[in-house]
Amino acid sequence: MGKTSDKKQKYKVIGTRPIRHDGADKVTGRAIYGSDLRLSGTVFGRILRSPHAHAKIKHIDTSAAEKLPGVLAVATAHDFPDLKDKIANLGEGSVNLAHLGANALAHGKALYKGHAVAAVAAVNQHVAEEAANLIKVDYEVLPSVTWVLDAMRDDAPLLHEDVRTNSMGKKGDKPTNIATHIHFETGDVDQAFAAADLVIEREFRTASVHQGYIEPHVCTALWNQDGHLTLWTSTQGSFTARAQTAELLQIPVSQVTVVPCEIGGGFGGKIAVYLEPVAAMLSRKCGRPVKMVMTREEVFEGTGPTPGSFMRVKLAATKEGKLTAGLAWLAYDAGAFPGGMIGPGCMCVFSCYEFPNARVDGYDVLDNKPKTQAYRAPGATQAAFACESVIDEMAERLGICPIEFRLKNAAKEGTRRVDGPTYPRIGFIETLEAAKNSDHWKTPIGGPNRGRGIASGYWFNIGLKSCAAANVNPDGTVSLIEGSTDIGGTRTSIAMQLAETLGISAEAVKPRVADTDGVGYTDVTGGSRTTFATGMAAHEVGLDIQKQMAERAAHLWECDPSKVECVDGAYKSNGKSMTFTELAGKLGETGGPVVGRASVDPQGSSNGFGTHIVDVEVDPETAKVTILRYTAIQDVGTAIHPSYVEGQMQGGAVQGIGWALNEEYVFDDKGRMQNPNYLDYRMPTALDVPMIDTIIVEVFNPAHPYGVRGVGETPIVAPPAAIANAIYHATGQRMGELPISPPRLWAAMAKK
């Protein structure tokens, strides 16, 4: 159990730990996941995928599949509207629809092993699978590339003839795999390096890793005879899935309803649509509901991991330990289509510190891997691994405690981030102070082959749009309707904010995640925005209700509404007082029901900082790394539900441990993933990690009524760097490549 600060005592509901509203449904198996759904008349879809990492599709012959008894529909990219040069803003910025569509079903070329090429719908899964195998695809196999630096070479196999480098708004003039070049610069970097007392430059490599959500992608589509499409799907954003699917099919969004089922994990990987447009097309063709479920292999090979990367980081400091310059050169693979995670990588690489002089160059690089997707603080973990490794080395070389070194240079209110924005009140220093004062840091590690590492991490956290509505029930409860799919307990963290505003208990709010026809537009559950932005909407709904309730009290007391005060959930005027519940029971006689609604669109970042401490022991014979102790410290603004905050911090740390030590996509020389299953793609289990201790730091965020900052992503940023630093202190070996798996670490130790 983590410690929480004392600040929350000013709240009655916020900071407490009520049982989650969807708990009983989830533990008893009543919650409806996509896989539980079976509409009357449902048939089953199956996708045929490319066996080649890069191949021209010369011809697809579906005739044998179509003739198989039990087959109801076959679809290829040719069934979809032409989306060439179509760009749409789908909630989180511009999307190239032709690329999005071609990722769902290959158009002319297969760009990675596992790329969807054709799809069938049939009376059952077995017939569908058999039919998929009867589709004959005539491929012309092309050379492939899966390592980012190889893909950047002039002679690399080219994925897209039409891609030109977009370099800060200017388009390049020749075909390339470098889709984007980002450049940030501040101060005089070269002069600063020349003048520095200490300069360290290092290179880093990371492998592609997958979000590893336990629930595979699953979708049922029903294209109704009136042209209306309903999708039941596992998605992080029902409105985003609606917008993407509508655009790919070129139908109005109001012709699509997305019903978000419960979701068995997403971590960023369930924002892009894969099955949805395909299932929709199959349903349109056969007039039946079409259900599609991915296998684990399809999830690994056909959906988006986070980028593999090559990074070079060079830092300069004075001998007193003041950072004077930073240089980062980051190349992240985008996978098969542009739009990888290089942007946030560049935004975050130097964001923990004050750099008077800095230069960041980032490259979004196409290669023959599945298109990369967001994975929890996308792009930031790689960058922090690089920067925080060099920071650690620099502190050591300067003989300064790594926490003190960070404190000397820590970003604070007024610090300007290298990519532009100036920080408002942030809590990075407070996390470092908490680390310094922690029992973990103060306790000697002891024993041979052991080392302690520390690293910090930053994630900006987003705002975006959220709507909510709420209805007051006569028994004093409030039904809350929200559009944020609930991945990590947000029904409760949002309901608690409404409860706090109204002065009622968390249990008295009944949250409901509505489908896209049942609530106003709400952006994805991602970017650590949900408790922040949808919580803000819930607060505003509360204010809307409170105003109306005060009017009802005024009506009963025959006074002016301005004379009614609301104190701790009770309505008071001139010595008279009624609780919310009492007043709720009188709505019928004072004008009817009370309904509240809100729509918010908060701008800017809520700026999450974390500092992680980890103790490891490295087996000198096998190079197996054991995590002995782990403490995650984070400024969360205000912890609405501390247990869920701790859970996010623990979950992020554990995913980071997997990434640091074991997880990676292993490709053969033909670009084929060799380990697309949970036996060979090694994620940590409960046996592999100790209890993750947490220290919640609460530095109130003035941009939110309850001071909330985003929580869920920051905790995955620091772990690989912290672990690499700990391994160095255990072994004397600086590891520049993730994962630091036993064979790789053993080889490095043996070489030394």
Added chain:
Amino acid sequence: MGKTSDKKQKYKVIGTRPIRHDGADKVTGRAIYGSDLRLSGTVFGRILRSPHAHAKIKHIDTSAAEKLPGVLAVATAHDFPDLKDKIANLGEGSVNLAHLGANALAHGKALYKGHAVAAVAAVNQHVAEEAANLIKVDYEVLPSVTWVLDAMRDDAPLLHEDVRTNSMGKKGDKPTNIATHIHFETGDVDQAFAAADLVIEREFRTASVHQGYIEPHVCTALWNQDGHLTLWTSTQGSFTARAQTAELLQIPVSQVTVVPCEIGGGFGGKIAVYLEPVAAMLSRKCGRPVKMVMTREEVFEGTGPTPGSFMRVKLAATKEGKLTAGLAWLAYDAGAFPGGMIGPGCMCVFSCYEFPNARVDGYDVLDNKPKTQAYRAPGATQAAFACESVIDEMAERLGICPIEFRLKNAAKEGTRRVDGPTYPRIGFIETLEAAKNSDHWKTPIGGPNRGRGIASGYWFNIGLKSCAAANVNPDGTVSLIEGSTDIGGTRTSIAMQLAETLGISAEAVKPRVADTDGVGYTDVTGGSRTTFATGMAAHEVGLDIQKQMAERAAHLWECDPSKVECVDGAYKSNGKSMTFTELAGKLGETGGPVVGRASVDPQGSSNGFGTHIVDVEVDPETAKVTILRYTAIQDVGTAIHPSYVEGQMQGGAVQGIGWALNEEYVFDDKGRMQNPNYLDYRMPTALDVPMIDTIIVEVFNPAHPYGVRGVGETPIVAPPAAIANAIYHATGQRMGELPISPPRLWAAMAKK
């Protein structure tokens, strides 16, 4: 096709006839009715019903049923909380919970043949049925009574020991079957009768008739392990079902979610709960979803028909044709529990005319029939049959055209109804004028054995509470969320009002009927309130959205919102103009989504009047009555969707024809219904009635923004009287008893 007036040209959407939003789902079988639902793990419930019309339940032995393999739960009234003396306001006035509960499962006594006594849940319907038959009930059979006048006698079998007559607020002092006595009086009635030129007094009798909805009652209940109960049911009011069920189980309303399935007809009969609390209890006992579906026999014997009645009406007039006095004595059976339809009967009996002197006495009388329920203008049809028959006779005796006679005495703005209220602007005279000017009235009937009848009818129509919310989509459509279950096309009639307010097309509004957690409290779809009150809510939602859209336009144009006008759905300021759709596409960049909400609680009546003309031919040998031509004329205020208005008028007329000519509960001397099936309970089919012509009269209702009056109930009020009058003019025989079935009419004709 009916004619519609020219007034609606002031509207763009209102008065047009768009295709209904749920049309495709309904004609393709995709719409989900209660019977379509099958949750995972569903088991099936079955009710054991009393074979006796009146019997003490001495003991129920469920042991054999419990032992039958496949049986999961058995329930009797003993499983429910004690509700003695508990009264609750459940939306439409006070309800005695002990009675409501005992009607769902008999408590101590079976009060009618078919009364539910016990229930079982089992793995399938067959085991459930077998188990129900294994329940042994030890009855002490008591004498029974099914005719209202018999039930009023001092020596009648007494249904409830604890019932005392409630006479205008005062309680009687001895047990009785007369639950309520209503008395209205105005002027000096006796003096007026003594002074009159013409006095006519007649007696009338009507049989119990059923609403005859095509879909039997059906419900699935899931009592979740967190104590939350979800009901999927066919109901006219999801919130009413929620409130009733919660009260019967004595749990908070917020612990119950009612999901209204599509409904295959209700007509007032699907407001009270029958299966819902029983299925809930079985689910609680067995932990599984429990589904229950009534057979047709159960619907007839176990749910509520409209009252049978005995009525005496006495009218006085001057020889010039001015009504001077009215006296009505109405006894309606309530069935097994108090709370029949006598109230509205008394309110409506004299409501078409100005009576300077009038007295109305009404009696709610218990007898051994299923508890009566609302059936389309409940209580008014019986009363109009009595009053309008005497009016017709009076007009004939005075030698005045029956339309002119009605015109001389017609209620109008300022007329005081006998029960109190004074009419605002109403359109009764306009319906009479329309009748007089109709092609039907002007066309001679011709031929032997033929007669033309006319009658008028009144229904007050209710207001009550409705909520709505709406979300603007980026494609310029609006998702509308409402709580009114859609029986007769109200998704469309409500959506059209929102469309009109926003200046967009009916198709651009996407209506959704939400469950009780998805929308604010909304009263039943009944009382002809839905298009009126929920339409008013939709209008207010539109105003709320319009205000916000104007603010967005002002934001874009950098002007004050007060400078933005909304004209015909376009937003204009200072020469600039944007359509709603254009502006909807820019919400993302002007502050985020726009959400509207409204809650309304209109008071008072919207006062519907109709006048029906019917031509009949009576076969002199068999006394079979053939409807030759039928015209229904009605003031609907404003016809939102004229096709649905016509449909309501036609439907009401056809149900009235069935009631007039054929439909009746036939009881044997033991109180057992002899015809509980559609073969023997004879409803009109398409072969039995001609096309019903309609004339829509539109007298704007100033109490509604679009002038709407309730429509659905008024058209069933006049038909039996109009047909009886027509039969008189065809045969010379005044028929005082419904139905005027061939045997009854033949006997009367033969006697004469």
